[in-house]
Every structure is written in C-alpha cells, then in structure tokens.
Amino acid sequence: MRLTVDGQPFDIDADPDMPLLWALRDLVGKTGPKFGCGIAACGACTVHVDGQPVRSCSLPVGQVSGAVTTIEGIGTADRLHPVQQAWLEEQVAQCGYCQAGQIMSAVALLDEVDDPSDADIDNAMGGNLCRCGTYPKIRAAIRKAAALKTARL
Amino acid sequence: MASVGKIARRTFLIGAAAVAGGVAVGYYSYRKPFPNPLETDLGKGEATFNPYVKIGADNTITIVAPRAEMGQGISTTLAVLVAEELDVGLEQVKVEHGPASYAYYNAAILEEGGPFAFFDESMTAQAVRSGLGVVGKFLALQVTGGSASARDGFDKMRQAGAAARHLLIAAAAQKLGVAATDLETANGSIVHKASGKSLTYGAVAAAAAATAPPAEVRLRDRADWKLLGKPQKRIDMLAKITGAPIFGIDVRLPDMLYGTVKMSPRFWARPVKADLAKAEKMPGVVKIVPLETNYGHGFGIIAQNTWAAFKAADAIDVQWADPEYPLSSAAISEVLKQALGTKGSVMRNNGDVDTAFADAPRERVIEADYAVPYLAHATMEPMNATARFSDGALDIWCGNQAPTLVRQLCANAVGIGHDKVTVHTTFMGGGFGRRVEMDYALFAALMAKETGGRPVKVTWTREEDMRHDAYRPAAVGKFQARLGDDGMPVAVDMRIASPSMIASTLRRLFPSISPIGPDKSIVDGAYDQPYTIPDYRVSGVAAPVSIPAGAWRSVGSSINGFFHEGFMDEIAAAGKVDPIEMRKKLMAAYPPAVKVVEKVAAMAKWGEALPAGKAKGMAFTLSFGSWVGEIVQVADTPAGIRVEKVWIAADVGTALDPGIIEAQLISGAIYGLSAAMGQQITFADGMVEQSNFHDFDAMRIFQCPVFEVAILENFHKMGGVGEVGTPPAAPALANAIFALTGKRIRTLPLSTTVAFA
Numbered sequence: 001m002r003l004t005v006d007g008q009p010f011d012i013d014a015d016p017d018m019p020l021l022w023a024l025r026d027l028v029g030k031t032g033p034k035f036g037c038g039i040a041a042c043g044a045c046t047v048h049v050d051g052q053p054v055r056s057c058s059l060p061v062g063q064v065s066g067a068v069t070t071i072e073g074i075g076t077a078d079r080l081h082p083v084q085q086a087w088l089e090e091q092v093a094q095c096g097y098c099q100a101g102q103i104m105s106a107v108a109l110l111d112e113v114d115d116p117s118d119a120d121i122d123n124a125m126g127g128n129l130c131r132c133g134t135y136p137k138i139r140a141a142i143r144k145a146a147a148l149k150t151a152r153l
Numbered sequence: 154m155a156s157v158g159k160i161a162r163r164t165f166l167i168g169a170a171a172v173a174g175g176v177a178v179g180y181y182s183y184r185k186p187f188p189n190p191l192e193t194d195l196g197k198g199e200a201t202f203n204p205y206v207k208i209g210a211d212n213t214i215t216i217v218a219p220r221a222e223m224g225q226g227i228s229t230t231l232a233v234l235v236a237e238e239l240d241v242g243l244e245q246v247k248v249e250h251g252p253a254s255y256a257y258y259n260a261a262i263l264e265e266g267g268p269f270a271f272f273d274e275s276m277t278a279q280a281v282r283s284g285l286g287v288v289g290k291f292l293a294l295q296v297t298g299g300s301a302s303a304r305d306g307f308d309k310m311r312q313a314g315a316a317a318r319h320l321l322i323a324a325a326a327q328k329l330g331v332a333a334t335d336l337e338t339a340n341g342s343i344v345h346k347a348s349g350k351s352l353t354y355g356a357v358a359a360a361a362a363a364t365a366p367p368a369e370v371r372l373r374d375r376a377d378w379k380l381l382g383k384p385q386k387r388i389d390m391l392a393k394i395t396g397a398p399i400f401g402i403d404v405r406l407p408d409m410l411y412g413t414v415k416m417s418p419r420f421w422a423r424p425v426k427a428d429l430a431k432a433e434k435m436p437g438v439v440k441i442v443p444l445e446t447n448y449g450h451g452f453g454i455i456a457q458n459t460w461a462a463f464k465a466a467d468a469i470d471v472q473w474a475d476p477e478y479p480l481s482s483a484a485i486s487e488v489l490k491q492a493l494g495t496k497g498s499v500m501r502n503n504g505d506v507d508t509a510f511a512d513a514p515r516e517r518v519i520e521a522d523y524a525v526p527y528l529a530h531a532t533m534e535p536m537n538a539t540a541r542f543s544d545g546a547l548d549i550w551c552g553n554q555a556p557t558l559v560r561q562l563c564a565n566a567v568g569i570g571h572d573k574v575t576v577h578t579t580f581m582g583g584g585f586g587r588r589v590e591m592d593y594a595l596f597a598a599l600m601a602k603e604t605g606g607r608p609v610k611v612t613w614t615r616e617e618d619m620r621h622d623a624y625r626p627a628a629v630g631k632f633q634a635r636l637g638d639d640g641m642p643v644a645v646d647m648r649i650a651s652p653s654m655i656a657s658t659l660r661r662l663f664p665s666i667s668p669i670g671p672d673k674s675i676v677d678g679a680y681d682q683p684y685t686i687p688d689y690r691v692s693g694v695a696a697p698v699s700i701p702a703g704a705w706r707s708v709g710s711s712i713n714g715f716f717h718e719g720f721m722d723e724i725a726a727a728g729k730v731d732p733i734e735m736r737k738k739l740m741a742a743y744p745p746a747v748k749v750v751e752k753v754a755a756m757a758k759w760g761e762a763l764p765a766g767k768a769k770g771m772a773f774t775l776s777f778g779s780w781v782g783e784i785v786q787v788a789d790t791p792a793g794i795r796v797e798k799v800w801i802a803a804d805v806g807t808a809l810d811p812g813i814i815e816a817q818l819i820s821g822a823i824y825g826l827s828a829a830m831g832q833q834i835t836f837a838d839g840m841v842e843q844s845n846f847h848d849f850d851a852m853r854i855f856q857c858p859v860f861e862v863a864i865l866e867n868f869h870k871m872g873g874v875g876e877v878g879t880p881p882a883a884p885a886l887a888n889a890i891f892a893l894t895g896k897r898i899r900t901l902p903l904s905t906t907v908a909f910a
Contacts, residue, residue: 015436015460022460026411031403032396034582036533037615038463041846044533071396080394087394091386091812094820095224096393097400097533097582122855129846131533131583132224133823135857137816 003064005030006073016062020054021045023061024070032071032100036129043128046101047071053108055127071100074107082152083107086145094132102128106142115146190254191217198355200362202317204256205235205310208362212341212355214239215247219257220306221297221554222250222389223532223584224820225875226813229387231306233810237380238314238372240338241354248388253556253576257295261305268500268673270681271778271870272743297554298589298704300777300873303809307871308372315370317361324361325352384812389580399580401552404539406608410439413462413612414596415469416451416621418840419476420701423450432468437461441469442603446566447661448592448701449621453600459612466614476839478699485836486524489629489696492650497694498671501680504688509644513635519727521632523716524900526833528625528705529841531849534582535618538597543606546573547598552581554589558662562591563598585824586704590623591662619849620841623661623703624834626652628675628712632720635688640728641738644688647720649713651675653695657702671695677709678880679717683743683775684736700836706824707876710776714880715829715887718772719899722888732771732888733759740773745780745804745868749773752863753782753802766790767797770888774880779872780804780865783822783881785858787889793908794890796826796856801878802863806871814874815862821878822860827851829883831904856909 003010005028012027019038024030024047033056036044040055047056050066075081080088083106093099102125109116109124116124121142130138191201198210207215216239218231232248251257265271269278318338325343326333329350337344344351375382392399417424429441429452437457444453452469456462479485510518538551540563547567553559556576564571581588597611613621628651635644653672675693705711725732733754740746750773754760757769766789773782786798801818808814832849835842843849883901890907891897898906 018458018460022458026458026460029405031398031405034400034533035402035459035535035612037846039615039845039847041850042533075395077391077395084394088390091390091816093224093387093390093393094226094816095533095581095583096389099393100396103394125854129533129851129853131531131585131824131827131851133820133827133852133857134816135823135852135854136819136860138854139857 001061003028003061004067006068006070014061016060018061019057020047020059020061020064020068021056024056024068030070030072034097034100036098041129042098043105044098044101046104046128048104048108051108051111053105071104074104081107082148083110083145086141086148090137090141090144092134092137092141094134098128098130102130102138106138106145109142110146110149114150116142187254187256190252190256200358202320202362203313203366204251204254205313206239206317208354208358210355210358212353213247214241214245214341214354215249217251218248219251219254219295220302221552221578221581221584221588223297223552223554223581223588225817226387226810227297227302228389229385230303230810230813231310232388233380233385234306234310235314237378238311239318241341243380243385243388245341250578253295253560253578255295255557259294259296259301259305261301262294262296262299265299265778266673271775272683295555295557296589297584298586300875300877304778304871304873311372312370315372316366319367319370320361320364321354321357323364324357328352328357328360381809383810385810387813400534400582401539401550401579402534402537402582402612404550404579404610406539406541408607409539410455410604410607410609411457411459411462411612412453412455412600412609413459413466413614414444414451414453414617415466416444416449416617417473418620419473420478421449421699422474422476422839424471425474426472427452428470431470432465435461435465435468438465440603441465442600444596444599446592446595446599447664448595453596453611455600455604455609463614478839480839481837482835485627485698486629488698489627489650492694492696493629493631493648495694497648497650497692499690499692500671500673500676501689501691503686503690504644506644506646506688506690509635509688510633510646513644517636519634519636519723521720521723521899523630523632523719525628525712525715526835526901527627527700528828528832529619529622529834529843529849530583530585530587530705531619531851532581532583532585532587535613535615536593537610537612538593539608539610540597540601541606541608542567542598542601545569546575547601548575548577549594549598550577550579551594551597552579552584552588553594554584558591559594562662563594566595566598567602585706586708587622589704592621615846616844619844623657623701625705625711626654626702630716632716634720634724636724636728640730641735642686642724642728645686645690647679647691647717648694649675649679649716650694650696651712652698652700652702654702654704654708656695657699661701674709676713678713678774678776681775682717683746683780684739685742686739706821707776707879710774710880711825714772714774714776715883715901718774718881718884719887722770722884722891723897726891731760736773746773746775748865748867749780749782749802749804752865753784753800756802756861756863757784757786757800759784768889768892770885770890770892772881772884772888776877776880777873778806778870779874779877780868781818781877781881783885785885785889787886787893789893790910792910794893795910796858796886798861799858800861802865803877804865804867804872805874806866806868808864808866811864814864817874818862818878819860821876822882823852823857825879825882826886829886829901829903830909831902833902
C-alpha cells in the first residue's frame with residue numbers, strides 16, 4: 001500500500017483496518033500525530049488528508065487515498081508556519097502533547113476562514129482536548145496567526 | 154547500528170541517554186555530597202562543575218534540570234536558576250533532564266510533610282521542617298511533585314551556577330595573568346575590560362573544573378537579577394509546536410517491537426481462566442506473557458506494531474477473580490460514611506469544640522455533608538514506556554516523575570543491580586501525579602525480558618489508562634458550625650473520611666513498609682488554612698477501601714478545598730455575612746491571606762451589581778506554600794450554566810517566572826473546573842465504569858472562561874505553583890452556582906445536579 005505523507009511516498013505493509021495514526025507512527029515513522037484516545041474524542045491525532053482535518057486514530061488506512069499532511073509537513077523549526085509562529089509568540093504549549101493536533105486544526109480553520117470569530121474558533125477547535133488548559137492562549141494564537149497570515153500575503 | 158546514546162540524543166531534547174549529574178555546592182557542601190553523575194559520561198572536551206553544569210571546549214553550555222517536565226515549565230525555570238548565576242542567556246544553553254541520580258534528591262517535597270500548616274513558624278514546626286529536609290536527602294528521592302521543584306532548586310541550583318562562574322573566572326585570571334577582580338562575564342565569555350582580552354567559558358572550562366569549588370559563593374541580589382523574575386521563552390516550546398519526537402511514546406529504536414497490556418480491571422485480582430489462543434494467532438502478534446506485579450496482574454502483548462497489539466489484547470478472553478473491595482460506588486460510599494462515624498486523627502484542635510457545640514442553640518448551628526468522587530488523571534499521553542534488556546542491562550525510556558524509583562523498582566523486577574539500569578527520562582504528555590507511579594515502567598521492563606534483547610515500546614490504550622490509575626480517592630465530610638451573634642463562626646467541627654493515599658502508594662511501591670501514623674493528606678486543605686476561629690477542629694479518618702489511590706494534582710487540597718470553602722460559603726450565607734468580608738475578618742492574623750482576598754475581590758469588582766442571570770462565587774486555599782483566591786462568574790443561559798470569567802490572585806512569595814506562573818495558575822484552575830463540572834470515576838462489578846474521553850471528558854475550548862490573574866509576593870517564603878490553582882476552583886464555581894440559583898451543591902461533579910453550557 002502506498003501512502004503520500006508530507007509530500008513523500010511511503011510503501012507500507014499494513015492491515016487496511018489499521019488506523020492511519022498507527023500506520024503513520026509505527027510504519028511510516030511520523031510521530032508528530034499523537035495517540036490520545038483512539039475514538040476521535042480528543043483530536044491529538046489530527047492530520048490533513050487533501051487539506052481536510054481528520055482524526056487519524058479512527059480512519060482506516062485502507063480508506064485513505066489522498067495526500068496526508070502531518071505537523072511535520074506544515075513547517076519546520078527553521079521555517080515555521082504562521083500558525084506555529086503564533087504558537088511560539090504566544091508561548092501556548094505546556095506539556096505540548098495535544099499541540100500538534102491543535103495546530104493542525106487551527107491551520108485547517110485558517111485555510112477556510114481568514115479572520116475567524118470566537119464561534120468559528122469554538123467550532124473548529126472544540127474537538128481538540130487540552131488537559132493543561134492552554135485554551136486562552138490557543139484562542140489568542142489563532143487570532144495572531146490570522147494577522148500573521150494576512151501580513152505574509 | 155547507531156549507539157543508543159546517539160539515537161537518544163538525536164531524538165530527545167532533554168533527558169536522553171546516559172548523560173550525566175553531581176556535586177552540591179555552596180552551603181550544601183558541608184554535608185557529604187553525592188557523587189556527580191555527570192562525571193561518568195562526559196563528551197569529548199566536556200568538563201563538569203557539579204551535577205547541574207557541563208561546559209564543552211567549544212563553549213557548549215549544558216544545564217541539567219533534573220525534574221520531570223510535564224508541562225509546568227520547570228525545565229525552563231530550573232535552567233534559569235543556573236543561567237542567572239552563570240551569567241549566560243537561556244538561548245545560549247542546552248538543557249537536559251540528566252540521569253537518574255540520588256544527587257538530584259528533592260528536599261523541599263518532604264519539608265512540608267510534617268503536621269504543621271505552612272504559616273506555622275514555631276520552633277517545633279521549623280525543627281521538623283529542617284529534619285524532614287535531611288530525611289529528604291537520606292531517602293534521596295529524585296521526585297517531581299508537591300509543587301516543590303523550584304523551591305528545592307532555588308538555592309542549590311543558583312549556587313551551582315555561581316560556583317561554576319567563580320571557578321571559570323579564577324581559571325581565566327590565571328591564564329590571562331590578571332586579577333580575578335578585574336574580570337567580568339558576559340554571554341559565556343570572561344572579559345578583561347582594561348586590555349580588551351577575553352576568553353570563552355569553554356576555553357577555560359577544563360582547567361576551572363579541575364579546581365576545588367569555593368566553600369561559599371555570593372548569590373546575586375534580587376535587584377540584580379537579569380533573568381529571574383521576568384517571563385522567559387520556554388526552552389521546550391519550539392520542539393512542542395513542530396511535532397518533535399520528545400515524548401516517551403515517540404521513542405524509536407532499531408529493531409523495536411511494540412506492545413500493550415491487558416491488566417485485570419479488578420484491582421489486585423488475578424486471572425482465574427484465560428484463553429490466549431485466539432489472540433496469539435492474530436497477525437503481527439509475537440508473544441503474550443503473563444505480568445505479575447505489585448500493581449496487579451494481567452498480560453503483556455508483544456507485537457510487530459501497536460495496532461496489532463491492541464487488537465490482540467481485545468481478543469484475550471479472561472475471567473478475573475473477585476475484588477477484595479466493595480463492588481459498586483454505592484457500596485464504597487457506604488464504607489466511607491461508616492468510617493466518618495469512627496474515631497479519627499485530630500489534626501487541628503483549637504479551643505474546646507465539644508463544649509462549644511454542647512450548649513449551642515439549635516438555630517445557631519449549621520450542618521452539612523459533602524462528598525467527592527474518585528478521579529482519574531487522564532493525561533493526554535496515555536501511559537507508556539520503552540524497555541530493552543540485553544547483556545544483563547536494562548535501558549528504560551519513559552516520562553516519569555521519579556527516575557531513581559524507576560531504576561530501583563525495574564532493577565528489582567528484572568533481577569539485576571541498580572547499576573545495570575539506565576533511565577532515560579523524556580518529556581511528559583501530562584503528569585498531574587500519574588507519572589509518579591511505576592506501573593508503565595515495570596510492565597515494559599518485564600516484557601523486555603521476553604524479546605531476546607529487542608527493545609519493546611509498550612503503549613496503553615486510553616481505556617486501559619482510564620481503568621488502571623492511582624485515582625484521586627473519593628472522600629466524604631461532615632461539617633458543623635456554630636454562629637455567633639454577628640453571624641460569624643465561633644466554632645467549627647470538620648470530619649473527613651477518605652481512603653489513605655499514602656497507605657495505597659506504599660502497597661504499590663514498597664509493600665514491605667507498613668504505613669504508620671495518620672495520613673495528613675486526608676485533611677490537607679482543611680486543617681491548615683489561615684482562619685482563626687475560637688473553637689476549630691479538623692479530623693481525618695482513613696477509610697478501608699483498597700482501590701489504588703494516588704497523588705492527583707494538589708492531592709488532599711483538591712478534596713478539602715471544595716469541602717472547607719464550600720462550607721465557609723454556607724457559614725457566610727447562614728450568618729448573612731459577605732463571604733469576602735467574613736474571610737478578611739477570619740484571616741486577620743495572616744496579612745498575606747487578607748491581601749490575596751482583597752486583591753481578587755478588587756479585580757472581580759466584588760460587590761458591584763451584576764445583570765440578572767449572572768453571579769459570582771469565591772474561594773481561597775493555601776496549598777503548597779501559596780495563598781490563592783479565586784472568583785468565578787457564572788451566567789444562566791438557555792443551554793445551561795456558563796462559566797464566564799475567573800479571577801485569580803496568588804501570593805507565591807517569590808515569583809521566579811511570572812509568565813509560567815500565570816499559565817500554571819490558569820492550568821490548575823481549568824484542571825479543577827474540569828473535574829468539578831463533570832468528572833467522576835465510578836465502579837460497578839468491581840471495575841471502573843468510565844473508559845475514554847466520551848464518558849470522562851474535560852473542559853473544552855468552547856467552555857473555557859476568560860481569566861485574569863494577579864501574582865503577589867507578600868509572604869516571605871516561596872510557594873509552589875504547579876498545583877495551587879486547582880483547590881479553590883471547584884468551591885468558587887459551586888459557590889457561584891449557589892449565588893446564581895440558590896442551590897447548594899455539596900457533591901461533585903456538579904453536572905449530576907445542574908447542566909453546563
């Protein structure tokens with residue numbers, strides 16, 4: 001089975017029922033997406049398939065035909081995505097475990113809506129759980145990211 | 154094959170590999186120090202000055218921050234303690250967790266272990282504190298907990314930085330042939346202003362480290378702090394926003410196998426009958442092994458990938474033995490209530506409570522029964538560990554709050570000496586007390602014995618994690634107050650019953666030790682509050698329920714903050730006294746407490762009229778040395794009660810990093826609000842009923858209130874910050890709901906009584 005992840009092709013030998021998350025983590029070697037719940041209830045595993053945010057823990061890899069983008073594919077330490085840049089400036093992360101998923105949801109939100117309202121943020125981010133309670137900073141960082149994106153255009 | 158050390162160094166920012174650690178300096182040096190663990194694994198050209206500082210010839214400066222980074226920012230703050238005195242910027246240093254070593258014992262965590270309130274500065278209390286600090290060294294526990302890391306590191310890590318700087322200057326003076334007093338330091342270099350000559354730290358590190366540390370070093374005055382006291386950029390932020398492989402669950406080693414566990418859902422119970430055949434035949438399954446530990450019994454599943462292991466675990470058909478504890482939550486509650494009726498340990502006893510109530514007019518007495526449920530930690534990163542057992546040596550990678558315990562218990566479990574175990578402590582996807590437990594490490598170590606030397610990464614499912622915790626114990630409380638003519642309380646009697654967290658922890662970690670004496674954690678947050686009431690008694694009873702109980706963010710104060718402050722609000726309502734005014738009067742002997750209450754009231758504009766359908770509630774808890782007041786504002790909405798706004802004022806004595814402290818106070822409050830609003834662990838048929846975030850959820854972004862925080866520094870002793878935001882959150886919310894609805898809720902979670910938006 002062939003998967004395209006962060007722009008690169010990977011040939012993997014996986015049970016088609018295996019969730020995309022475990023194919024990424026154990027077979028492809030992309031550990032950015034995190035295992036949190038296995039039932040699409042926490043959002044830690046969020047990746048994009050053809051630009052759409054999906055919970056990779058509950059999506060069988062056999063059903064994935066599009067290009068997969070993980071946190072490792074949206075930016076690097078040297079070239080941060082505007083959302084990552086905003087996360088850095090707002091010092092969002094505490095334990096950091098949920099943040100890859102949070103950032104992937106925020107990137108997808110800002111791809112859809114340039115200047116999201118509080119309700120837009122609530123809707124897009126409600127599926128991403130954070131046990132450290134970084135929500136106030138996440139909200140501030142999304143606003144900052146929206147401004148950064150506009151500035152970069 | 155790359156060496157494990159290399160892989161680990163590549164993979165983790167901190168904590169990897171058998172890097173190193175060592176000698177206490179400054180006033181600790183009069184005691185026999187532990188050896189510097191950094192000395193045994195220095196890189197080429199690297200020199201170490203003490204367990205906290207390594208400097209390479211290339212001027213790479215490494216600071217060891219030997220506490221668990223579970224989100225609280227401690228790796229940053231501890232690094233700053235050293236950097237401040239070493240006179241280097243945070244961006245100039247590498248920060249590592251370092252190895253498991255007794256050199257990194259936590260003295261502060263035990264200092265407050267005696268039966269004295271934080272504000273008790275009597276000679277007895279102080280003597281016990283200093284005695285317990287010595288015990289801390291004797292036990293040499295490298296533990297992260299008790300909101301004690303910054304307090305523990307404050308002197309010794311600054312001294313480590315100062316001592317290293319002193320030696321570097323002396324070595325530079327010798328090399329340049331000038332007086333040490335004519336030298337200054339800046340950006341990792343030593344500068345001779347008069348001649349313009351300079352040397353990097355790295356250029357003199359080897360020579361400097363070879364000389365004896367000074368007997369005493371002078372620390373910078375607070376007015377001269379460059380880094381401390383100011384918000385710093387966290388050293389772990391970049392890794393955490395780029396998906397870097399920094400967590401235990403991200404460990405990848407050559408030839409690695411994967412695994413999971415299926416442990417008895419009835420604690421301590423053994424399998425009566427098990428059919429492994431179906432699971433063993435499933436694709437990708439390598440081996441299924443029995444696990445027998447002090448944490449319980451069950452099976453370890455070793456497979457080619459995690460998913461195969463999960464599926465096989467599901468397919469194991471087991472019948473488990475009956476539990477030794479009551480089967481249902483109702484039956485457990487009954488045991489707690491019965492315990493409440495028995496004689497407990499009195500931990501506070503002012504005046505003569507029995508007499509005060511004996512002649513009290515009935516209309517002057519109020520009574521209330523409180524209850525809180527068991528709670529899971531539910532860290533975002535499920536429990537996991539990676540272990541490799543080859544050539545008689547064990548390497549173990551995991552996020553953990555107690556590396557020397559991991560070393561000790563894993564060594565015993567696989568039957569080797571402690572010196573054959575290397576613990577690689579990774580970043581933690583949440584801890585909250587859960588990762589002070591050892592189960593995940595023990596299971597991985599035992600499974601690694603079965604793989605012929607191949608490493609195995611053992612990841613628990615969320616369901617396994619939720620159902621095998623060391624839970625915040627359930628508790629019940631009976632509260633009585635007698636009001637005076639002015640509505641103020643003149644007598645209070647508080648009784649709390651809860652399973653003993655200490656006894657439970659000993660059973661898991663040190664089953665040969667019997668607990669002695671009362672468990673202070675049962676009454677923490679109730680007996681040690683800065684209120685003066687003439688007749689004031691607080692007693693605790695350990696209830697005999699053997700469901701694993703452990704440290705959950707703020708421990709006993711998470712229970713008693715709710716009980717004590719809920720009841721104080723009841724007293725104020727019954728006496729028709731404003732809750733803020735009542736506290737100011739009762740706390741008059743403790744000015745820092747009064748200032749906190751005044752501050753939080755001013756921030757929230759307490760007393761000003763609110764629109765209909767909105768109300769505020771307040772609570773105060775002194776815990777882990779910090780004085781914290783919180784006010785919660787709620788609103789009645791068509792969808793239910795909405796938590797709109799939270800104000801927090803906290804006196805932490807000395808604020809080392811206001812940015813991190815503010816984040817921790819908010820984090821602690823959200824953790825407490827999450828539990829208060831909707832969390833409970835219940836039991837049926839001896840098993841935990843909840844399994845995942847659908848039935849044990851936490852606050853979501855759309856429920857999150859707006860926060861406003863003030864950090865005060867009035868008290869002369871430093872307090873902790875990691876846990877102190879949690880205790881007042883639940884009572885402030887419940888008190889706000891009372892103000893809004895007139896409904897007094899004495900049982901958590903609140904969602905069993907009211908609906909939240």
